[in-house]
Amino acid sequence: PRQQDTYSIYLHALGRNQQPLVQQQRNNALLGLLGERERKEIQEDYDDTEKNLNAIYEFTKHTEGYSQHFIDISEINEQLQAAIFRNRAQSLAIKRIQLKTVRLRSDRDIVFHDVPGFNSGILMHAEQAIERLKHCDAIIYAKEMKQPSITGPEKEMLVIADAEDPSIRVADKVFVVLTQADALDDQIDFKDTLAKHRNYWPTVPERRLLPVCARSHLVEFGIPSEDTLRRTKSADDKGKMKKLGINDGMQGLKEAVNHYIDHERALVLEKRCDAMVNNIRQIAGDILTKLEPIYGAVVEGDAQEDDLIGKEFNQWWGREWQRIKKDFDVWYAEVIQGRKEADAIGSEHQELAALRAAYDGKIESLLSELTTAQPDELKRIYTAGGAISMPDPREGNYKIREELFREIQKKFETEMTDQLAQALQALIDQIVQKTQALLWNTDDVRKTLLHSHADESLEQARIRHGFQVLFLRFSRVAVEAFIAKPLQARERLLSERAAEIKTLEAFYQGHDKAKQEGGLTHYLRYGLWEKFINPPAVSTRRGKATNAQEAVAAIMPEVVSIAKKALEEQQEKAPEPNSFEAVVAEINGDLAALEDYLKNSVFYAAGFITYCNQELERIRNRFKEMEDNDRQWIGIIRTAVKYEKNPNIPYSIAHSKRDFRLRREIALELKEIREICLNVY
Numbered sequence: 001p002r003q004q005d006t007y008s009i010y011l012h013a014l015g016r017n018q019q020p021l022v023q024q025q026r027n028n029a030l031l032g033l034l035g036e037r038e039r040k041e042i043q044e045d046y047d048d049t050e051k052n053l054n055a056i057y058e059f060t061k062h063t064e065g066y067s068q069h070f071i072d073i074s075e076i077n078e079q080l081q082a083a084i085f086r087n088r089a090q091s092l093a094i095k096r097i098q099l100k101t102v103r104l105r106s107d108r109d110i111v112f113h114d115v116p117g118f119n120s121g122i123l124m125h126a127e128q129a130i131e132r133l134k135h136c137d138a139i140i141y142a143k144e145m146k147q148p149s150i151t152g153p154e155k156e157m158l159v160i161a162d163a164e165d166p167s168i169r170v171a172d173k174v175f176v177v178l179t180q181a182d183a184l185d186d187q188i189d190f191k192d193t194l195a196k197h198r199n200y201w202p203t204v205p206e207r208r209l210l211p212v213c214a215r216s217h218l219v220e221f222g223i224p225s226e227d228t229l230r231r232t233k234s235a236d237d238k239g240k241m242k243k244l245g246i247n248d249g250m251q252g253l254k255e256a257v258n259h260y261i262d263h264e265r266a267l268v269l270e271k272r273c274d275a276m277v278n279n280i281r282q283i284a285g286d287i288l289t290k291l292e293p294i295y296g297a298v299v300e301g302d303a304q305e306d307d308l309i310g311k312e313f314n315q316w317w318g319r320e321w322q323r324i325k326k327d328f329d330v331w332y333a334e335v336i337q338g339r340k341e342a343d344a345i346g347s348e349h350q351e352l353a354a355l356r357a358a359y360d361g362k363i364e365s366l367l368s369e370l371t372t373a374q375p376d377e378l379k380r381i382y383t384a385g386g387a388i389s390m391p392d393p394r395e396g397n398y399k400i401r402e403e404l405f406r407e408i409q410k411k412f413e414t415e416m417t418d419q420l421a422q423a424l425q426a427l428i429d430q431i432v433q434k435t436q437a438l439l440w441n442t443d444d445v446r447k448t449l450l451h452s453h454a455d456e457s458l459e460q461a462r463i464r465h466g467f468q469v470l471f472l473r474f475s476r477v478a479v480e481a482f483i484a485k486p487l488q489a490r491e492r493l494l495s496e497r498a499a500e501i502k503t504l505e506a507f508y509q510g511h512d513k514a515k516q517e518g519g520l521t522h523y524l525r526y527g528l529w530e531k532f533i534n535p536p537a538v539s540t541r542r543g544k545a546t547n548a549q550e551a552v553a554a555i556m557p558e559v560v561s562i563a564k565k566a567l568e569e570q571q572e573k574a575p576e577p578n579s580f581e582a583v584v585a586e587i588n589g590d591l592a593a594l595e596d597y598l599k600n601s602v603f604y605a606a607g608f609i610t611y612c613n614q615e616l617e618r619i620r621n622r623f624k625e626m627e628d629n630d631r632q633w634i635g636i637i638r639t640a641v642k643y644e645k646n647p648n649i650p651y652s653i654a655h656s657k658r659d660f661r662l663r664r665e666i667a668l669e670l671k672e673i674r675e676i677c678l679n680v681y
Helices: 016-033 039-051 053-062 073-084 088-093 122-136 150-163 187-200 213-219 227-230 232-244 250-295 300-309 311-336 350-368 375-382 393-415 420-436 445-450 452-484 493-496 498-506 521-526 547-570 581-606 608-628 632-644 655-680
Strands: 007-013 066-070 094-101 140-144 173-177 209-210
Touching: 007 088, 039 053, 039 088, 053 088, 053 232, 066 073, 073 088, 088 094, 094 608, 140 150, 173 187, 187 209, 187 232, 209 250, 209 493, 213 232, 213 350, 232 452, 232 581, 250 655, 300 493, 311 420, 311 581, 311 608, 311 632, 350 393, 375 581, 393 581, 420 445, 420 608, 445 608, 445 632, 452 493, 452 521, 452 581, 452 608, 493 498, 493 521, 498 521, 498 581, 608 632
Parallel strands: 140 173, 173 209
Antiparallel strands: 007 066, 007 094
8 A cells, every 4th residue: 555545443342341241141141052052162162251351351451442553454463363363362352343444455446244154143143144245246155064065044145145136146256165174084075075065056166166274274374373273283284184185275265266356256247237237128118119109209399399488478478577677666666765865864775774873883882892992901002111100191192092093993994894784785685585576486586686606695795895995985084083193293184184074074964063064174183173153144134135235245254254263363272181191081082073973974975875775776777687688587487487397477388288298208208218228238
């Protein structure tokens, strides 16, 4: 094997707590079997166990669940021999040896199963033997040479082997191995006994009816068990075989097995395949003989199949499609479509209105759970890197805002858009469900409408990305404006981000008028919200205005502007924080302002509702265009009607046409069977 082909061997020993139970079972088994087996052999096994009982206990105590990995079987040769026959205590103690491999060592993929005989007193042994006989390619049957007969269990074995493989005779795959050949008296007795065996197995080739001396072979190669050595000696075995004029027969058995694997096994498989082919050919012939006279003359043209749902179906579908489109448009307008100015308060679909509340909750949750904004973390960042007794408030303010800005940006990039996408997906699912209902719940409607035959998750990822782009476009500006820099360092930001800040002011939908036009700029520059100035009321009586009234109305905007400018000149910036508490107060104020603008400005500036409505309209238009432009829905419905896949469709093929189609399909099947029989057989 290759170096990486590894094997594992596991030894499962009986546990210590099982020993008394095993001993009792042995006693009971002995008493029950005395009438069936020779007392002497059973008593030997019993005495053997008693003699090695302490060694069995010791072995099980140290080797429970033992396993070893190996590449070549020679690496565990000693352990296997000790476990099987050399160490009697081990062979008695081991309950099971499992050999697991990822590849057979032989490249011929031959597996040998050693199973008990049919005459075993244990039911499980007989069941194992039957199971192996059902699936084997060859049988090596060990038969004592001194008993030239076929007993009851042997007949049962032959019956099972023959029944499970009816196309192969047992003689084609059986090896009859005559064991203990050296136990016969002389050459004449040997030849007579061998002839009797051949009479019982007349159809088995001579090369597969082999006398062997397994015990002599073990002694010769120095691998016998103690029990084998007690019963024979090497010199005795050699003398007996010389007297009979035979050898141990093991080499002949190996050659016979190899010859079968290399030559006869393929013939056995060929016979099996031929038998299967002949059986199928006979069945096919019977079918053709009975059905071809009835169905063979049916017309096979494709036009006949299309006529089953031709002009009549097209007319029916044309009417149905107009009804479906009308019902769909009415439903979409009532259930899905929002009113004009979709991003204004209260104008979106109820699902998206609920989304805005969820969006607000998500904003509150993210900002309230900021790690950097926790009191202990604020204190740690504020005092880091400076003298603990006298930290610099300005430096601490910068460091806190730097960490806070980074954390907020990261959360917004990863955690904000999933809820928006889920809400939109819920509406898309409503549209899909409606289209499925209008098309009588026919298969493949969702897959066709959403292109989900490729990957529906890709479409969902595209929607999430769209929300993320819209949100980050304005949320980044808001976070940078409120959090990135302290109050005293925002002049450059106010200059560079003036347009974006004006956009946030313009889209602000909150109730505080001071936070609308100009209010955000004022807060970012001075740290205070601008006081809202109500312009003086100008009388607008009915009738023609006087010249004085017109003049006052004309100069009023300029008066308001001058008043605001005067207030700004008088306004001073909020003082720079000079302590930890003042820094925290300034940052908390900015966080509160950020939360307010994220809820009441960014949501509307980003155009989430408009984006949702565009996506929904895309699905709506696609549903109609797939039939109006591409004629896709008629194809799906036609197929469902043609093959009767959907009983909900209110169109059925007439019984006479259905009968014609059935006859034609049978004729096509018969033609295919005929061609296969001619080509294969």
